Amino acid sequence: MDRSTAAIDVRGLNHWFGTGEARKQALFDIDLSIERGRLTVLLGASGSGKTTLLTLMGCLREVQDGSVRLLGQELAGAREELLVACRRRLGFIFQAHNLHDSLTAMQNVRMGLGVHGSAAADWREPCEHLLRLVGLGERLDYLPGNLSGGQKQRVAVARALVGNPEVVFADEPTAALDRDSGLQVVRMLKALGEARGTTTLMVTHDPRILDLADRIVTLEDGRLVGEGR
Numbered sequence: 001m002d003r004s005t006a007a008i009d010v011r012g013l014n015h016w017f018g019t020g021e022a023r024k025q026a027l028f029d030i031d032l033s034i035e036r037g038r039l040t041v042l043l044g045a046s047g048s049g050k051t052t053l054l055t056l057m058g059c060l061r062e063v064q065d066g067s068v069r070l071l072g073q074e075l076a077g078a079r080e081e082l083l084v085a086c087r088r089r090l091g092f093i094f095q096a097h098n099l100h101d102s103l104t105a106m107q108n109v110r111m112g113l114g115v116h117g118s119a120a121a122d123w124r125e126p127c128e129h130l131l132r133l134v135g136l137g138e139r140l141d142y143l144p145g146n147l148s149g150g151q152k153q154r155v156a157v158a159r160a161l162v163g164n165p166e167v168v169f170a171d172e173p174t175a176a177l178d179r180d181s182g183l184q185v186v187r188m189l190k191a192l193g194e195a196r197g198t199t200t201l202m203v204t205h206d207p208r209i210l211d212l213a214d215r216i217v218t219l220e221d222g223r224l225v226g227e228g229r
C-alpha cells in the first residue's frame with residue numbers, strides 16, 4: 001500500500017501510561033497502514049491496547065513516541081488547532097452511546113454537525129436523511145428513553161455519520177446490543193462506508209462482526225501480531 005495515500009499511517013508508535021515505578025508501556029513499536037474506504041477490525045484480548053491505539057489514531061490522545069499520519073497530517077507534535085481541525089473530519093461511536101437524554105433523536109444527530117453545521121438553517125434535512133437511512137424515520141422526535149438499545153445505537157451511528165466524516169472510529173459499538181441489532185448496526189456502517197468511501201476502524205471482541213470486516217488486525221500485549229483477510 002502507498003503510505004502517502006493511506007487514511008492512517010502509523011510508524012514506530014510506542015505509548016506509556018503512568019509515571020515513575022508505575023510507568024507501564026501499553027503499545028510497542030506499532031507499524032500499521034489503513035487503506036481508505038475499508039472496514040478494519042482491531043482484535044485482541046482485554047488490555048491488549050486496542051482502545052489506546054484507536055484513541056491515538058483518532059486525535060483523542062497525545063502521541064508520545066513515533067508517527068501517526070491521519071488523512072495526510074502528522075499528529076505527533078501537532079498543535080491543538082490542527083488536532084481540532086482533524087477531529088472535525090472524524091466520526092466517533094462508542095459502546096456507551098452517549099446520547100443526550102433530554103434531546104430527541106433529531107437533536108442528538110444535530111450534535112454531530114458540530115458548532116458550524118448545526119447553526120445552519122437547513123440542519124434538519126441531513127439529520128432526517130441519516131435517521132431514515134438507519135431505519136428510524138418514524139422515530140425522529142423520540143427521546144432516547146423511549147428507544148431500544150439497538151435504536152439508540154443507531155442514533156449514535158447517524159450522529160457519527162451526519163457530518164460526512166472521512167474516518168469513523170468505533171469502540172465496541174455492538175457490545176450492548178443483541179446479535180441481530182449488533183449485526184444490523186455494523187452492516188449499516190459498512191454499507192454507508194461503501195457508498196461514501198468512508199474508512200472505518202472498529203474495536204470489537206464480537207466474533208459475529210469478523211465476517212463483515214475487510215481486514216482484521218490483531219494486538220497482543222501492545223504488539224501487532226497478525227493480520228487476517
Ligand SMILES: Nc1ncnc2c1ncn2[C@@H]1O[C@H](COP(=O)(O)OP(=O)(O)OP(=O)(O)O)[C@@H](O)[C@H]1O
Pocket residue numbers: 017018026044045046047048049050051052053
Ligand atoms: N488511563 C490509563 N492509565 C493507566 N493505564 C492505562 C490507561 N488506559 C489503559 N491503560 C493500560 O494500558 C493497557 C492497554 O489498555 P487498552 O484500554 O488500550 O486495552 P484494550 O485492548 O482496549 O482493552 P479492553 O478490551 O479491555 O477495552 C492496559 O494494560 C491498561 O491497563
